Amino acid sequence: MSHHLTTCLPPKLARTDLPPMSSVLLLNLAWQISTLALVALGLAIVFGKLRIMNMAHGEFVMIGAYAPVITSMLGLPGWLQLPVCLVTVGPVAFVLERTIIRHLYGRMFDSLLATWGIAILLREIVELIFGRGYQSVSPPIAGTVCVFGADYPAYRIAVIIGILLGFIGLYWWNTRSKTGTRIKAMVGNPNLAEAIGINTARLSAGAFVFGCCTAGLAGLILAPTVRIEPMMGLDYLIRSFFALVVGGLGSLEGLGIGSGIIAGTQTFLGAVASQTYGYLAVLTLSTLFLWLKPNGVRSSSR
Template sequence: MTILILNLIWQISTLALIALGLAIVFGKLRIMNMAHGEFVMIGAYAPVITSSLGLPTWLQVPVCLGTVALVAFFLERTIIRHLYGRMFDSLLATWGIAILLREVIELMFGRGYQSVSVPIAGTVEIFGAQYPLYRIAVVGLICVGFGALAWWNRRSKVATQIKAMVGNPELAQAVGINTGRLSAAAFVFGCCTAGLAGLLLAPTIRIEPMMGIDYLIRSFFALVVGGLGSLEGLGLGVTLIAGTQSVIGALASQTYGYLAVLTLSILFLWLKPDGIRSSSR
C-alpha cells in the first residue's frame, strides 16, 4: 500500500509539471500546442546529448533549458505569434511542428530507445517500504517550484500584466503593456517547463522520438477535467487523471487505466466542459 501511495504521488507530481506548460500556453495564449509533448521529449534527450559529448552532469539543466528555449523562441517568432486566439489554426500548425521535431530527433538519434543513469542513486525507507531517493527528490523539487509559482502568480507585476492581457488584450496594449513580448515570454516559459519535466523524467523512462504523444494526451485530459486558468484547477485535474490511471493500472492493467482516464475525460467534456474549476474571463 505504501508503494502504491508513493507511486501515486510521483505520478501526480510529474504530470502536474508536464501539464503546467500546456495550461499556460492553452489557457493564457489560446494556443492549442500539439507539440507540447515534443518539448518534453527534447528535455529528455538533454542528458543523452551531454553524455554523448562527455560533458559533466550539472550541464544537463542548462543544455535542456537552452535548447528548449531556443527552439520555442524561434517557433514563436516565426509561426506561433500569428496564431494567438486561433485555436483550430494553431492546432494544425503545431501538429505539423510536432511531426517535424520528431523527425529531427529521429534523424539525430535514431528510432531506438535511449536510457540515462539516475543522478541520485539509492533508496530511502518510508513506512517500512524502500523507495527510490531520486523520485523523492524530484517530488520535493516540484512541490517547491509550484509553491514559488503560486507566490509569483499572486505578487508579481508580470503576472498581473498577463492576467490583464488575457482578460482584454486591446485594453492591455492601450495602457502600455507589451503584449507581444509578454506572449512570447509566456510561450517560451511554458515550453521550458515541459522540457524540464522531460529532463527530470529521463532517468525513469525509455527515451525515444514518439514518447511525447502520451504526455500530450494525459496533459490535455488533465486540463479538460480541472479547467483552465488556475493552479487549483490544474492540481485537481492532474490528481484525478494521474490518480485514476495509477490506481486502476495497479489493480487491473495499464490498458484499463487508460480506458478509465479516457472515459472520465469524455464525461467531463459532455457534462462539465469548463472543468471542475475554471477562471472567469
C-alpha cells in the same frame, strides 16, 4: 558521478500502520501526480493563457528528455544537464514563436493544425539525429529511502519534494508579481492591456517560451525513469490535455485537481487491474467532463 544512497527516516517518522505495498502505492500516486502536473504546466500556460492549442507540447517534453543524452555525447559533466536542456528547448521555442505562433494567438483551430505539423517536424529531426532506438540514462541520485516502511527510489522522492516547492513558488509569483498581474490583464482584455502600456507581444512570447521550457524540464526530470525515444511525447500530450479538461484552464488549482484525478485514476486502476483499464478509465472520465462540465472543475473563465 552519482552516489549510492540507502537511508531510512528516523523510527518515529517511519512508523506507520500502512503495509509496505500500500505505502508504495501512495508514493507512486504522489510521483505520478507531481510529474503529470509539471508536464501539463506548460500546456496550461500556452493553452489556458494564450489560447494556443500546442500539439507540439509532447515534443518539447521529448527534447528535454534527450538533454542527458546530449550531455553524455558531448562529454560534459552531469550537472550541465539542466543548462543543456534550456539551451536546447528555449531557442527552438523562441524561433517557433517568432515565425509561426505569434500569428496564431486566439486562433485555436489554426494553431492546432500548425503545431501538429511542427510536432511531426521535430520528431523527424530528433529521429534523424538520434535514430529510432531507445535511449536510457541513469538517475543523478541512486539508492532508496525508507518511507512509511517501504523502500522507494531516492531520486523520485527528491523530485516530488522539488516539484511541490516549485509549484508553491510559482503560485506565489503568479499572485504577487507584476508580471503575473500583467499576464492576467492581457488574458482578460488584450486591447485594454495594450492601451495602458503593456507590451502584449513580448509578454506572449515570454509566456510561450516559458511554457515550452517547463515541458523540457519535465522531460529532463522524467528521463531517468522512462525510455527515451522520438515518439515518447504523444502520451504526455494526451495525459496533459486530459488533466486540463478535468481540472479546467487558467488556474494552478485546476491543474492540480486535474492532475490528481487523472494520475490517481490511472495509478490506482493500473495497480489493481492493468494499465489498459487505467487508460480506458481516464479516457471515459475525460469524455464525461467534456460532455457534462466542459470548463472543468475550476476555470478562470467562470
